[in-house]
Amino acid sequence: MTVANARGYYDILGALSTFEVSQEVSLTHEELTQLAQEAQKESEGGDVQGKKTDGNSESGDADANDKDDDDERTPVHSYLGGRVKVKEAALASYDLGHTLLGGYVPQHQLESLSSIDFANYFRRTLENEDAVQIFDTFLPASSRTYMLPSTQAERDAQAGVEGSTATNAATAAAQAAENAANYERVLPDGKIVRKVVVCKRCNRKFRGIDRMKQLRKHECAAK
Structure with missing residues (x-):
């Protein structure tokens, strides 16, 4: 440091x-x-x-400050307490040396507030x-990493597209795995056996998840 x-x-x-x-x-x-x-x-x-x-000048300033503090101040703001009389406040004259909280505030009180x-x-x-x-x-x-708002917007949009693409890919992979499980299985010895439908008339074989649909729509040669 x-x-x-x-x-x-x-x-x-x-x-x-x-x-x-x-x-x-x-x-x-x-x-x-x-x-x-x-x-x-x-x-x-x-x-x-x-x-x-x-x-x-310390002694002279201290005497002047004590004298100013002893003088009766006309309240012009209510946050320090007391009732504010609008007419008297409008005609009041006070020191403008401290204007952060109002010139009438004594210096020691001003320092305690700010x-x-x-x-x-x-x-x-x-x-x-x-x-x-x-x-x-x-x-x-x-x-x-700091960047312009336009660049940040482009990054966010690109991240959204990539996230959507990844989601679609994962969905497609899951669907493919589910489809594969519907028409094939693996034997204990490691051999893959595919489920097929055989037409009893022409002995034609149909594979895949839509094998029953293929069977119904095919043109049987035995007709």
Whole structure:
């Protein structure tokens, strides 16, 4: 799993989901643990970088967020609970910094409702180059066959014709065996004895499953 070593759990999940083949891949407990560790390292690295760049403004942002959270918010959506007053909601003004679930939602609540990991997963589904590499890692060419819908339809039609031909051949063979059993039998010593019908007038012999029909329709020379 050389490609997976450089990527985390959500990288692998996003790439496989892009091609809709995640159900065809099974990961062991050790592989899942390794992928989770890679994801944790990426997360910790991002946190450290964020602390370095935003260290001077952390206290000011925290105070501003606390102040915003303490302000009374006018509910404009009912999924967070409470009764929505249409007139007040129409005239309400709120921060548009977060628009995924509505700008009025506090930042900490927004992060709890929409996972950052899911955002990363969604972003990675758009990175086709990495997705192709991961796809080739977990689903090698020897174990997959992909084709155009038209080609698949032709293959299905051909398989149906071949299946019908095989069924007809099997039916014909069974019928032939049944017919053979009707007019011949094998003695214990291996000799084949065929059932025949003999005309008592002309001593003509008739063989086969329709021997009685041949007897009735034949022109007897003794007439």
